[in-house]
Amino acid sequence: MEAEIVNDDVIEKGLASIPNLWKKTPMRFKGVDTLAEEFRLGGQSLYDRWQDNMTTHQIRGKTLRQALRVLIADPDYQAVDPNMDPDGNPSPRAGMLETVIRKYQTAAFNDLAKREPDLRRAIRNAKVRARIRLSARACDGVTIIDLLD
Numbered sequence: 001m002e003a004e005i006v007n008d009d010v011i012e013k014g015l016a017s018i019p020n021l022w023k024k025t026p027m028r029f030k031g032v033d034t035l036a037e038e039f040r041l042g043g044q045s046l047y048d049r050w051q052d053n054m055t056t057h058q059i060r061g062k063t064l065r066q067a068l069r070v071l072i073a074d075p076d077y078q079a080v081d082p083n084m085d086p087d088g089n090p091s092p093r094a095g096m097l098e099t100v101i102r103k104y105q106t107a108a109f110n111d112l113a114k115r116e117p118d119l120r121r122a123i124r125n126a127k128v129r130a131r132i133r134l135s136a137r138a139c140d141g142v143t144i145i146d147l148l149d
Helices: 008-016 046-056 064-073 092-115 117-141 144-148
Strands: none
Touching (some): 008 092, 046 064, 046 092, 064 092, 092 117
């Protein structure tokens, strides 16, 4: 499907029409503080570089904007009700949009990690710290209740 079928106004209206508490891009991703001074390059934070990279990064030849255009124009997407359900749950459209956005966020961040050794090292260290925390929680099957007895 051609990405040019839907213009940017349609993307903006599509996002605005769905009742949802949109999550902004996290300041911490893969255990890394994207606003930390250690990742500043040329006065630009990692967060800013990540956002810039998200706008130009391509997956299967499409940028995020192009992928959103294609999704919003898709008949399957259009067939889904944009309103909340009677229980107050957001429309499945919100999840569809969120999935595409998160895919590009992750790909753009991974792309930066490939180019920036310090970031790659920080991600690796964050994974190690997470594994240590996870193993510490395991406590050989001992629970808080067991410790109190």
